[in-house]
Amino acid sequence: MDLYEKRVVLITGCSGGGIGHALARAFAAKNCLVVATARSLASMSDFQDDPRFFLQELDVSSGESVRHALSTTLEKLGRIDIVVNNAGVQCIGPLAEVPLPAIEHTFNTNLYGALRLIQAVVPHMASRKKGKIVNIGSVTVLAPVPWAGAYTASKAALHALTDTLSELWKPFTDGIVERGEIVLV
Known part of the structure; x- marks a missing residue:
């Protein structure tokens, strides 16, 4: 099958043993070309x-890392059809005692990391008038647990950001930003 017949799927946080790794395998099994990313x-x-x-x-x-990965991908593969914002970090401890830099790191990865990638890839998708962005949230938003306050807050913010972007772009696109179920296309 030719490259142009395969969907190009970029997934963040594909380190072995995690959700991103499993998603990368699943998309590849559906005959997609997977841009698997991780810090290492x-x-x-x-x-x-x-x-x-x-x-x-x-x-x-x-x-800078986001821009480099996108430009390298677009240069080599010519397009990105689907982005899965999966990269995330935990932040464990009582919220009142977790050092602020640890909470900032959690938000910088879980929320701002997804937003960095969204802002970088949307111009490409908008110019093609097609593409999907899936943001991976967490069930802890619906049922918070005492030792995961920073993580839950970062994922709740990601849910709100996703809903806002979805509504904003709805008139211009075919649902470019989604959250919820992952459907392998």
């Missing part, structure tokens, strides 16, 4: 020799 290529070493995967180092907390 070594964490995705089992994808290395598989032609269904294009591996990229990507730290979503860095605007």
Whole structure:
């Protein structure tokens, strides 16, 4: 099958053992070309020799890293059809005692990291008038737990951001931003 017949899916947070890694495998099994990203290529070493995967180092907390990964992907593959914002970090502890830098790191990854990628990829998708962005939230937003206040707050903010962007772009696109169920296309 030719590259232009396959959907190009960029997924953040594809380190081994996590949701992103499993999603990368599932999209590849559906005959998609997967741009698997993580802060370290070594964490995705089992994808290395598989032609269904294009591996990229990507730290979503860095605007420069986001721009580099997108430009490299677009240069090599020509387009991005689907983005899955999956990268995330936990922040464990009683909210009143967690050091503020740890909470800032959680928001910088879980919320601002997704927004960095959204802002970087939307011009490409808008110019093509097609594309999907899926933001991975958390059930803890519906049932908060005492030791995950910063994580839950960052995911609740991501849900609100996703809903807002979805409404904003609805008149111009075919649902470019979604949250909720992952449907492998």
